[in-house]
Amino acid sequence: MFAQAWKNRSLIWQLLKRDVQARYRGSALGILWSLVTPIVMLAIYTFVFQTVFKSRWSDTSGETTLSFAIILFLGLSIHGLLTETLTKSPLLIVTNQNFVKKIVFPLDILSWVTLLSASFTFVISFGLLLALILFELKTIPFTAILLPIILLPYLLLLLGISWMLAALGVYLRDIQQITGTLATLLLFLSPVFYSTSVLPEKFRVLILLNPLSYVVESSRAVLIYGSLPSWSGLAIYSLVALVVAYAGNFFFRRVKRGFADVL
Numbered sequence: 001m002f003a004q005a006w007k008n009r010s011l012i013w014q015l016l017k018r019d020v021q022a023r024y025r026g027s028a029l030g031i032l033w034s035l036v037t038p039i040v041m042l043a044i045y046t047f048v049f050q051t052v053f054k055s056r057w058s059d060t061s062g063e064t065t066l067s068f069a070i071i072l073f074l075g076l077s078i079h080g081l082l083t084e085t086l087t088k089s090p091l092l093i094v095t096n097q098n099f100v101k102k103i104v105f106p107l108d109i110l111s112w113v114t115l116l117s118a119s120f121t122f123v124i125s126f127g128l129l130l131a132l133i134l135f136e137l138k139t140i141p142f143t144a145i146l147l148p149i150i151l152l153p154y155l156l157l158l159l160g161i162s163w164m165l166a167a168l169g170v171y172l173r174d175i176q177q178i179t180g181t182l183a184t185l186l187l188f189l190s191p192v193f194y195s196t197s198v199l200p201e202k203f204r205v206l207i208l209l210n211p212l213s214y215v216v217e218s219s220r221a222v223l224i225y226g227s228l229p230s231w232s233g234l235a236i237y238s239l240v241a242l243v244v245a246y247a248g249n250f251f252f253r254r255v256k257r258g259f260a261d262v263l
Contacts, residue, residue, distance in 0.1 A: 001249045008109050015113045020120055034124040038080070042073050049193055066136050070129065071224060075192030075216045077125045078151075081158060082186065082212060084118035086179040089162040090169030093259055100259045107259070108252055111162035115155060133224065141226030147219060150229060154215045157241035160248030167252045170259050191216055 005012065024033060046069045092110045099105045133140055169175045190212035196204055207213055214237050218229035 001246060004106055005109060005112050008106050011106075012109050012112050012116070015109070016116050016120075019113060019117045023117075034121050035128060038073070038076065038125050039128070042069055042076065045072055045076070045193070064136070066132065070132050070136060071220060072193065073125075073129055073132070074219055074223065075190070077122055077129065078154070078216050078219060079183075079187050079190070079192055079212060080125070081118045081122050081154070083183040084121065085114060085158045085162050086165065086183045087176075088114050088118075089165035090173075090175040090179055092162070092166040093170050094173075094263070097263050100263055107256055108163065108249065111159055111166055111252075114162055115159050118158075119155065137224075141223065143222040143226050143228060146222045146229065150215060150218045150222065150234065153234070153238040153241040154211075156238075156245045157211060160241070160245035163245075163248035163252040167255045170262050171255075186210055186212055 046065065049068075049072070089111065092114060093100060093107065096107075096110060099107060099110070130140065165175060165179065189207060190210045191207065192212070196207055196213070196217065199207060214230075214233055218234070221227045221229055
């Protein structure tokens, strides 16, 4: 799985550049849309949840609108990785039929390109997030260096999901219609807009089963609150992510022989 990506790293890089350039080609703002879109959505969500619904993350009187927005922005940025993976992956093979006809082309690297493209958008948003944290807190907690350790298993999980959806999207075109709804469902069933501490005990288990929940809460812990993540939770999450990644890659390789016949 990793050897194939390393072997074709130059090809992945070229496809990644093409994907990013195509996304902003012809637009007046270009790559700035990667900042404009999340800022606009953040402003809307912050207004709706804090001003209209009076949502709060804590009972302390010192919570400001900016601190609420920072907490919200981090969750939305992490969810954005999932959304882009879920919506793009089912069409990876269908929209690249010319690659299917080339026997020597390694089709499985398309999922790597999708994941790296989503990560590119995340990195831009993350830069803005760090600036907001520094402005609000006047410092960035030293525990922030642990963030990559939390995000890597999440990215590995998304990679496995991408392979599964890319393969299924060839045989079941309805997958594309389902993934968009699923992304929205996972957003509202994760602690992006609310804290799990405000939920009744019977619902917390359901929320924690969401693959977003651990990553969102642990990322906030190390990046905003300056506390350590649950190491046992990270170990379990990493193991599950590794299994999903290998299962997705195995499934993709097994069924890709039939891609040309179906397309």
